[in-house]
Amino acid sequence: MTTAPAPLTTRARAILIALTLLALQVASLAAPAYACGCGAMVPREGQRIAVNEETSAVRWDGRTEQIVMRLSVSGDGRDVAWVMPVPHRANVELGDPDLFSALATQTEPEYRTRHYFWPRGHDWPFGGSGDGASAGAPAATPSAGVNVVGREHLGPFDVARLTATDPDDLADWLADNGFRLPDRLDKALRPYVDRGWEYVAIRLSPENREATLGGRLDPLHLTFASDRLVYPMRLSRLARNAQHLNLYVLADHRMEPRSAIGGTRPAVTYAGRITETAGPLAELAGSERYLTALTQDFWTPSAIDGDHELRRAPADTPYRTVVYSDELLTVGPDVPVWLLTLLGAAAVLAVGAALLVLRARRRRPVLPPPPVIVPPRLG
Template sequence: MSVATARTRGRQRALWVVLFLLAAQLVALARPAYACGCGAMVHDPKTALAVDRETSVVHWDGRTEQIVMSLTVNGTAPDAAWIMPVPHRAEVELGDPVLFQQLAARTSPAVEQRHYFWPRARDWPFGGDMDGAAAPAPGAKGPGVGVVGRERLGPFDVARLTASDPDALGDWLTSQGFRLPASLATELRPYVRQGWEYVAVRLAPAERSRTLSGTLEPLRLSFASERLVYPMRLSRLATTPQSLGLYVLASHRMEPRSAIGGSPPEVFFAGRIRPTKAIRGLTGRGDAYLTALDQHFPRPQRISGDHELRRAAADTPFQRVQYEDVLLKVGSLPAWVLAVGAVSSLPPTVVLIVLLCRRRSAPPPPGPLPHPPV
């Protein structure tokens, strides 16, 4: 191959790489909606927006359901609209961010100690002090839409809507400067047939010059419901694997009726708790049963509907256990130090007798196999 031919092919490969990267960027910018656990995010198609984490708390007393959501977002979008379908008319208010901290603390693993005898790398004499202090780690540091309510809640402009068809919701989004993707309109049709309503929230940073980024203030939705339902259908729009983390507060342990197309839901905490502070602000006085669930959706397009949760067969408690390995001590001294000291203080004759006894008790080494008779 000549030098000129090699250079020509090299330029062609470089051109194809540039075109591929440009096409990928255009596809990413053209994606106007980001599906999250129980809603959809709509933003300017010329900008990007991602929901890094979504944490939800659900409380249900048999008649009324409450959902408190906290979203952590980042991207280049200066604003966005979040659409949430609800089975009945919803009341919307700001949630308490302390609620998530208290629930995380309540569901943290129980710590149990496991003792070991011989010292390890972080123990004396290999590291740390004999009193157990470890050596410091290096570097440690519109038209057609019935608007039944509109309010300003912190950084959110919240509208509660009724719509006879998804196109009417699209008109409202257009009046707010957003475009309803065709795929989102399609996924909203089952909610329209069931007579659901929408909560539409315009998200914007406090300063107009900034973009949406970080953890947004939580929103709390309350609506009448004879069954405990968590909307998930809109997550079918996601093109990447999705995860759901859900705290459920009810009278008994709850479980999803089905996996709705995801992996089997995993319970990481179940137990009756006495609500305090922010949790009591959601559940009221008296005990409540807390069920914490994790679920993954490797292929979101397989999501078949909304999560409906029901009472489990039994209120069996469960808590994760995190084991902490601790050097065995007697008082303040490691047990191995005392054992070695005790052995070294024995008379040499005693040590010799112990060694001889161990040698005699050991089985004889296998000898050569006898020759077969000639």
């Protein structure tokens, strides 16, 4: 006779759920994150790397496109390869890190205070008091189908600019130089190869060869010919985790994506003309003085079905994000208006009641004194 297992107690069930969640978390940490918002990042086998933050500024004048990208990474990787497809041959140089501070200042939200009348959960009496040089880089090894059109060292980066007629050949070239690409990446590169795009392959290494690659990396500045404004995103469909895009677009006019390419609807956080005439932002912008800041989430990266193509918006309507700070309406720093209102209403009611009583008393008729009855005299 088979005995049915005893049901789990509440405590045992909670322990089982906690162990399952821990196992899933460990598994996700062990898996290398080889895709980010623009390009693919590949650590050496047995190492892992994660992109914690990615911010890009794009300038387009109708003929030439520039992308300045800054990455912040973490993990135990000591050597990482990063591959980015571009429509034409790219010039690569180090970007100015101060550019992103200037962009943040230009697009910072407007802060406003918004008052509310009735107390909320954190207000009295419900609660509260009321009161972020590559050294020893391997030499380039030619592979069939791959043409190395340039190689240079920029700070901690070893940059190779490649053309490839087959994604397998590109994978072979990178493997010959110390990196193994995930299998799915070969297929993801096929659309770029079919369109004759080129690649920028960059080896990222910390200056201290014994250290791991981490923190905020020096920005990279790519320049290439393009008759349309495009921001490569297709490789992000290989990411295992949700992706968040922060994109600054400099052009003659306000710009917008043609489609959501599988993510949430892109949101504009800033739109307006640049007034600065000096500094890194003015230098990058040149004569393209209209800045559009966009943000977008990709909760299911596998749904990404293309690259971002941006077009002119119907109008150059300016926009700035407004952040509201809600505060209880008070008189002075401490006295809530709602309390004064209630006290005032109570006082008015009390005075009114007193007046009604007084008026009622005044209207009450005065009764005459009872008549005096004189008993009759006898006899």
